Amino acid sequence: MRILFIGDVVGKAGRDCLQQYLPELKDKKRIDFTIANGENAAGGAGMTQNIYIELRNMDIDVITGGNHIWDQKDVFNFIDHEPRMIRPANYPLKTTPGQGTVIIEPANGGPGIAVINLIGRVFMKNVDCPFLAADRELLLIKQKVKTVIVDFHAEATSEKQALGWYLDGRVSAVIGTHSHVQTADQRILPKKTAYITDVGMAGLYDSILGVDIEGPLKRFLTQLPHKLTISDGKKVFNGVIIDINEDNGSAKAIERVYGII
Secondary structure: OEEEEEOEEOHHHHHHHHHHHHHHHHHHHOOOEEEEEOOOOOOOOOOOHHHHHHHHOOOOOEEEOOOOOOOOHHHHHOHHHOOOEOOOOOOOOOOOOOOOEEEEOOOOOOOOEEEEEEEOOOOOOOOOOHHHHHHHHHHHHOOOOOEEEEEEEOOOHHHHHHHHHHHEOOEOEEEEEOOOOOOOOOEEOOOOOEEEOOOOEEEEOOOEOOEOOHHHHHHHHHOOOOOOOOOOOOEEEEEEEEEEOOOOOOEEEEEEEEEEO
C-alpha cells in the first residue's frame, strides 16, 4: 500500500498547487490513499465547508487539522457530519466538535486505514497529553486496523521526535506538521514506523510560511500587528510517500516529495 501525506495546505495558493501537481503525482507514484493537513486551507487559517468539498473533490481521502482548525466559524456547522475531516484528538473537552481519529476503507477494497490527529503542547496552547491521547486512540482501534498514520501537529522538534520514538512499532507512521518547512530527517525507525519531523506545506514558494513576505516581516520589525495576505505566484508542493506492508502495518519506505510549480 502506498500512502501520500501532503503538508499544510496554505490558502488558495496551496489549493491551486494541489490542483496542478496532485493528479500527475498520484498517477506516476501509484498512490492508493491520500492525506492532507488542511487547517490553513481557508485564507491561510481554518477550514470552510466549501473548501473541504474542494479538497475532497481532489480525491484526498482524509483531511487533518491543528491549532487553526477553529479559525473559520463555518467549521462548527459541518465538522460533526464529515468524518473524513478530523481535528486533534487531545483537545481537552469531551464535548469538542468533530473527532480525532477516523478509519477509512480504501477505494481499491484493501484493508482499512486509521488516521489519528494529535497536537503538541510545547509552545502551543494548553491541551491534553498527546502521548496519553495516542494510547487511548490506539486502544480503541487496535483490533480493527493494521495501518495507522499519525499527524502530529506540533512546534518543537524534540516533542515530535519523542512521539515518534514513543509510537515506534505501534503505528505505521508519525508525520509532523505545523512548521510549513520540510525537514530532511525522514527515516524508518527500528520497529518499522516511518517518521519525519515536518512534512512541509503546499503553498506560495516566495513567502514566509505560505503568506506574503511583507506582513510577517513588518511584524518582526515593529512588533505590531500587520495583515497577512496570500497572493499568487510560484508554488511549492511538499509531501511524503510511505510504503506500508498491508499484512502487519509496518512501514517499508518513506520518500520526501518536493516540487516547484
